[in-house]
Amino acid sequence: MSGNDLGEFLRVHRSRLRPGDVGLTSYGKRRVVGLRREEVAVLAGMNSDYYARLEQGREHSPSSQVVEAIGRALRMDDQAREHLFRLAGATPDGRDKPEETVSxxxxxxxxxxxxxxxxxxxxxxxxxxxxxxxxxxxxxxxxxxxxxxxxxxxxxxxxxxxxxxxxxxxxxxxxxxxxxxxxxxxxxxxxxxxxxxxxxxxxxxxxxxxxxxxxxxxxxxxxxxxxxxxxxxxxxxxxxxxxxxxxxxxxxxx
Known part of the structure; x- marks a missing residue:
């Protein structure tokens, strides 16, 4: 696992979407595959610099509201959104560890x-x-x-x-x-x-x-x-x- 799994996960999902997929109009030649960071930030209702820092691993511990907004902006399904919360550290503590023997x-x-x-x-x-x-x-x-x-x-x-x-x-x-x-x-x-x-x-x-x-x-x-x-x-x-x-x-x- 890399040191910035959250950022990689966000970049992968951002690259899979086109402006038309999320109701945005695309003008001119685009130099990036998928959505721009600024476009994700607009869709999520947050500051574009904050989103960039989050994706680059320079911002940590986003609130659950921020994580939820990003998941919606990137059109994540339930399982991908759940994974996003885990990577962002927005998971309940004390999860039981796996049992290694069967009853x-x-x-x-x-x-x-x-x-x-x-x-x-x-x-x-x-x-x-x-x-x-x-x-x-x-x-x-x-x-x-x-x-x-x-x-x-x-x-x-x-x-x-x-x-x-x-x-x-x-x-x-x-x-x-x-x-x-x-x-x-x-x-x-x-x-x-x-x-x-x-x-x-x-x-x-x-x-x-x-x-x-x-x-x-x-x-x-x-x-x-x-x-x-x-x-x-x-x-x-x-x-x-x-x-x-x-x-x-x-x-x-x-």
């Missing part, structure tokens, strides 16, 4: 599933998996961390038929988790490792895409069984902060 009842629930089921922490570490999941991910050298498997294991590009889409989803999920708990050591170390070892990860991480849980169709290709389309369903684990239960259900069973 007995959850373990029983996972094992009882006929489909592949597993539990991930915010850093995408596998902290529990049933036999079907272990069999499904058998092409990988190690079933330890979904992000590491995606970017560092050569098997991933054959296993995930639409690898680009899956990789983007994994990184966006990590971005979301980092916004919720930027001081989570496991996640911070993982991002540093992948950024150093994978050019693809570094490029996606710099895009600042962010989302949480998804319900997505995923095309898998297992070397033993061939193409396997699945629906990925994710659920927060009640009573275990940060844990996500994921079930890969074959499409034919939906």
């Amino acid at each position: 007995g009842p959850l373990r029983q629930l996972i094992d009882a599933q006929s489909a592949a089921a597993f539990v991930l922490n915010p850093a995408k570490d596998f902290i529990a998996a049933n036999a079907r999941a272990e069999q499904l991910f058998s092409p990988f050298a190690a079933v330890d961390n979904l992000a590491r498997m995606t970017f560092l294991d050569p098997a991933a590009r054959a296993f995930f038929a639409r690898w680009d889409d899956f990789a983007e989803s994994v990184v966006a999920g990590l971005r979301h988790a980092a916004g919720l708990d930027p001081d989570y050591p496991r996640l911070r170390d993982l991002v540093r490792e992948l950024g150093e070892e994978s050019v693809d990860f570094a490029a996606l991480w710099s895009s600042h895409a962010v989302h949480g849980k998804t319900l997505d169709a995923i095309e898998l290709v297992h070397p033993d069984t061939g193409p396997l389309p699945v629906v990925s369903q994710s659920f927060d684990v009640r009573g275990a902060p940060g844990q996500i239960l994921v079930v890969y259900q074959p499409k034919t069973h939906i």
Whole structure:
């Protein structure tokens, strides 16, 4: 993670908008991609110099009203706006740290599933998996961390038929988790490792895409069984902060 994640996040979102997208008229040749800083400041109802300092990392601890105004000005959706608040330091203190082990009842629930089921922490570490999941991910050298498997294991590009889409989803999920708990050591170390070892990860991480849980169709290709389309369903684990239960259900069973 860089020293000015907030500024980078704002610049990325600013570059994605054109004057016409936000009701502004563009005159003459523009030297910047997207909106100018002054235009964002006008839309947010604040001093342009203040916004510039905020984006450059020279202004810290903006009020929640300022953060909300910037989110509206940049047309952020709910998840991006939530991430913006986290980066700006406008988050409640005392967030519970992720649990790193699963409860007995959850373990029983996972094992009882006929489909592949597993539990991930915010850093995408596998902290529990049933036999079907272990069999499904058998092409990988190690079933330890979904992000590491995606970017560092050569098997991933054959296993995930639409690898680009899956990789983007994994990184966006990590971005979301980092916004919720930027001081989570496991996640911070993982991002540093992948950024150093994978050019693809570094490029996606710099895009600042962010989302949480998804319900997505995923095309898998297992070397033993061939193409396997699945629906990925994710659920927060009640009573275990940060844990996500994921079930890969074959499409034919939906």
